[in-house]
Amino acid sequence: MRLRVLGTAAGGGLPQWNCACPGCAGARAHPELRRRHASLAFKTSPGRWYLVNATPDLGEQIEAHPELHPGPARRHTPLAGVVLTDAELDHTLGIARLREGEAVEIWSSPTTYRAVTDGLGLDRVLSPYTELRHRPIGPRPVRMDPDLAGTVDVSAVPVSSKRPRYARTLDLDGQDWVVALRLHDTATGRTLLYAPSVAAWTPALGDAVAEADCVILDGTFWDEDEPGRNGMSPATSTGMGHLPVTGADGSAVRLARSARGSVYYTHLNNTNPLNDPASEENRVLAEAGLHVAAEGMVIDL
Ligand SMILES: [Zn+2]
Numbered sequence: 001m002r003l004r005v006l007g008t009a010a011g012g013g014l015p016q017w018n019c020a021c022p023g024c025a026g027a028r029a030h031p032e033l034r035r036r037h038a039s040l041a042f043k044t045s046p047g048r049w050y051l052v053n054a055t056p057d058l059g060e061q062i063e064a065h066p067e068l069h070p071g072p073a074r075r076h077t078p079l080a081g082v083v084l085t086d087a088e089l090d091h092t093l094g095i096a097r098l099r100e101g102e103a104v105e106i107w108s109s110p111t112t113y114r115a116v117t118d119g120l121g122l123d124r125v126l127s128p129y130t131e132l133r134h135r136p137i138g139p140r141p142v143r144m145d146p147d148l149a150g151t152v153d154v155s156a157v158p159v160s161s162k163r164p165r166y167a168r169t170l171d172l173d174g175q176d177w178v179v180a181l182r183l184h185d186t187a188t189g190r191t192l193l194y195a196p197s198v199a200a201w202t203p204a205l206g207d208a209v210a211e212a213d214c215v216i217l218d219g220t221f222w223d224e225d226e227p228g229r230n231g232m233s234p235a236t237s238t239g240m241g242h243l244p245v246t247g248a249d250g251s252a253v254r255l256a257r258s259a260r261g262s263v264y265y266t267h268l269n270n271t272n273p274l275n276d277p278a279s280e281e282n283r284v285l286a287e288a289g290l291h292v293a294a295e296g297m298v299i300d301l
Helices: 022-029 058-063 089-098 110-119 122-126 203-211 251-258 280-287
Strands: 002-007 039-045 048-052 079-083 103-108 131-136 142-144 152-160 178-185 191-195 214-218 262-266 298-300
Touching: 039 058, 058 089, 079 089, 089 103, 089 122, 103 110, 110 122, 110 131, 122 131, 152 191, 152 203, 178 203, 191 203, 203 251, 214 251
Parallel strands: 048 079, 079 103, 103 131, 191 214, 214 262
Antiparallel strands: 002 039, 002 298, 039 048, 142 152, 152 178, 178 191
């Protein structure tokens, strides 16, 4: 299974349009530090790719990678659909950018799809342009593109019931608001776990991490106090739905105990010192054998 990292930033990206914090200002001055919204593409069979999360940068993310370009027929695209980890705006706004297609396949938990339709109204708004087709995913693996000799089984590990702010009043009580995706290649026997939003280290998440050959995990905040220290929110990192990287209960300690494969962090907020490859925090992380995913990197599993 081939995977391509299309972006590694949390909501807002780096730089964020209305932010002059040191991280954003640095990325404006040094384009090599810029990060697009966190996203991934993976190939299920030759010439057939899926996006994981549809970000506001989706158009640029497609253009940056030739394997995702249309052709040779004028309207043939290798993009077969979108798999969602949750319904946050930075993971769903890109769906509207796919309206020129005949249909958009959305693979997600039932709760996330209800948020996209009943909360965002994307099915209604887009119906004059295209058709949304839901493919539900849950803990039981589903083979993607079996008729095309696809070898990827997708499943979802619920990781939190944190809902997007716009969905707070929706009458939905699902526990699958946020999931970690397991992508298992039946040909190679190898598995990727993609979890860009992790509020707490649950036993199910721990098991999935321990089984995976590669883990790409929530690195939104370096430590618990980062949102408050930067004037972003009075809440802690965990209070904002993101387990921090460091600290006694941080993800780095947990990963060091349970991960057996390679590990990369993604979904970095623009306040995160890990955005700067030369930072002391990056050195500390590397000493623990952990790294930040690079924009555009390829992972073969
Ligand atoms: Zn900023």
